[in-house]
Amino acid sequence: MKQLALVIDLNVCVGCHACVTSCKEWNTSGTAGYLADMNPFGKDPTGTFFNRVMTFEVGEFPNTETVHFPKSCLHCEDPPCVPVCPTGASYKRDEDGIVLVDYDKCIGCKYCSWACPYGVRELDEHQKVMKKCTLCVDRIYDESLPEAERKPACVLACPTSARLFGDVNDPDSEAATAIRERGGYQLMPEWGTKPANHYLPRRRTRITIHEDELVRADNPLKKERQLPMPDKDEQTLDDVTSW
Amino acid sequence: MHPAFSVIFLTTLIGVGQGLFLALYTGQLYSVVKVLPVQDSPGFYGVGSLIAVAFLIAGLFASFFHLGHPERAWRSAARWRTSWLSREVIVLPAFTGMVALYGLVHYSGLNPVLFTFRETFQVDLSLLIGAVATLLAFTLFLCTGMIYACIKFLQEWATPLTVVNYTLLGSASGFTLATAFAAWHGSGLTSFYGGWAILLTVLAFVTRVAALIRNARIRHKSSLQTAIGVRHVRIEQKSQGFMAGSFNTREFFHGAPTTVFRLIKWTFLVLVFPVPVFLLAIGLGAQAAVVFLAAFAVQYLGLIAERWFFFAQSNHPQNLYYQTV
Secondary structure, three states: OOOEEEEEEOOOOOOOOHHHHHHHHHHHOOOOOOOOEEOOOOOOOEEOOOEEEEEEEEEEOOEEEEEEEEEEOOOOOOOOHHHHOOOOOEEEOOOOOOEEEOOOOOOOOOHHHHOOOOOOOEEOOOOOOEEOOOOOHHHHOOOOOOHHHOOOHHHHHOOOOOEEEEEOOOOOOHHHHHHHHOOOEOOOHHHOOOOOOEEEOOOOOOOOOOHHHHOOOOOHHHHHOOOOOOOOOOOOHHHHOOO | OOOOHHHHHHHHHHHHHHHHHHHHHHHHHHHHOOOOOOOOHHHHHHHHHHHHHHHHHHHHHHHHOOOOOHHHHHHHHOOOOOOHHHHHHHHHHHHHHHHHHHHHHHHHOOOOEEEEEOOOEEEEHHHHHHHHHHHHHHHHHHHHHHHHHOOOOOOOOOOHHHHHHHHHHHHHHHHHHHHHHHHHHOOOOHHHHHHHHHHHHHHHHHHHHHHHHHHHOOOOOOOHHHHHOOOOOOEEEEEOOOOOEOHHHHHOOOOOOHHHHHHHHHHHHHHHOHHHHHHHHHHHHHOOHHHHHHHHHHHHHHHHHHHHHHHHHOOOHHHHHOOOO
16 A cells, blocks of 8 residues: 655754755645744744754764754554544545645644654644644645656755655655665654654764775876876876866 | 643533432432432432533533634544544533433423332333433543543553543542532432542542552653664753744643642642541531532542643653753
8 A cells, every 4th residue: 555755864864954944835835724833023932843853962972973853744554643533634545645634624622642652743823723744745746846846845855865755665666665775764663653754774984995095006197107106195197187 | 741721620520520410310229229218309309410410511611622623523523433532522412411301300300100120119211311321421431531541652641540530530529519419408318428429539549549659650661762763872852943832842741840740749639538538527427518518629629630630740752852942
């Protein structure tokens, strides 16, 4: 069964919040109503976002790593927020596995937000209904857009390509391949929610350089001995021109 | 979790209504089998049911303040197959209706004897309606409790003790009110209700303290490690990505200082259990309605604190993501 989802590569996420702002921009401009920002310039501002980026420090100083962690609805395969909804406003689509809220049916009882362990559902202060990531459902099927742009806004915005989008149940998709080959994992697996969104772990990047790789051993000028062998530190022709 | 007063009032008020009805019906049942004296129908059962209905409607009224769209509340009866909240939405009005009908049958006197059991026990219409309402009262306790107990990752709530406590605390407060009502009415049921109120309060004390002990020893399954999937013993949040407030930072944190949190725990432990039991005991000695009423008032105030603490104590795993601005 088709299950659209995001695969987020924590190894390359730089925490720039471009996904947050592009998500807000796209989803606040749609026909479903804006994502309210209350008191934006007041004392206690608050707003609705589908996607937020958190920052964690892992390890003990000085051996620490900073992990930027984008979090949006994980579109669980067994979403705990759906069965608790008393009105049926919260539902999971059969055709592509996206978990959505019908804003016209939602009564704003907040029970689904209690039933989501990830805290990705937010009550919109203006519309008084529960809102969450839609995987840009109004964009990914829009045939008036060029095919390359039929992706969630966050994916298109990511400058480091940390966000992959696709059908995680299709073994040939980019998303499923990344999960399979790069150790993709799910959040809070202890609750059996089977989140569709996966995260790719941090990787240790280390290159091994041997001594002879530092010397231009394959410099043709040196090889043919047309000139006296230059010193190691001296500039060679390679540095000033390109053949 | 952030305790919402709408839900605190909903759950405590309907608890009183359910308990009061159960007390009335128990009294009637005992009088049918001739253990207790028969009460006058309009004055005792009629007015008593009216009080129970008033509490139930007040609770229902309070619940609307919890909703973003109260005008769509009717939709919430749709998903009774999967949602305990939806089941509660159906059972609460059904129960209220049955209690109203029960009271009406008693008040109007349109209470024909349906059949006579073993030629001694007369089963009338009100007894039958009351039986259905009793079933609904317990179903309502189950639904209310299960709304909280069914969320498995709210580990403080995910225990059968939640349902047991809702049932016992609601019944105890209802029986305390019934004692005061019986004393005010001057019926002979005061001691009967008073005894039950004390017994139920003591039972509720045992199960509520059991829940407190359980929750004090709880080991949370989720941690920062599982929340972000990084296996390292030392992870610290440095930023939650925004400096302003959000739904996530309001709805899931009680925001009270630790001292207030502890104070409320001790407040409810004192006000819900020992003080009402003491007052009930004094009242039973002196047969004074006002003392019973005081017992109920104190217990109800305590229950508000109890419910506040019930919500505040629950730790939502999403809080792991919102630990520092």
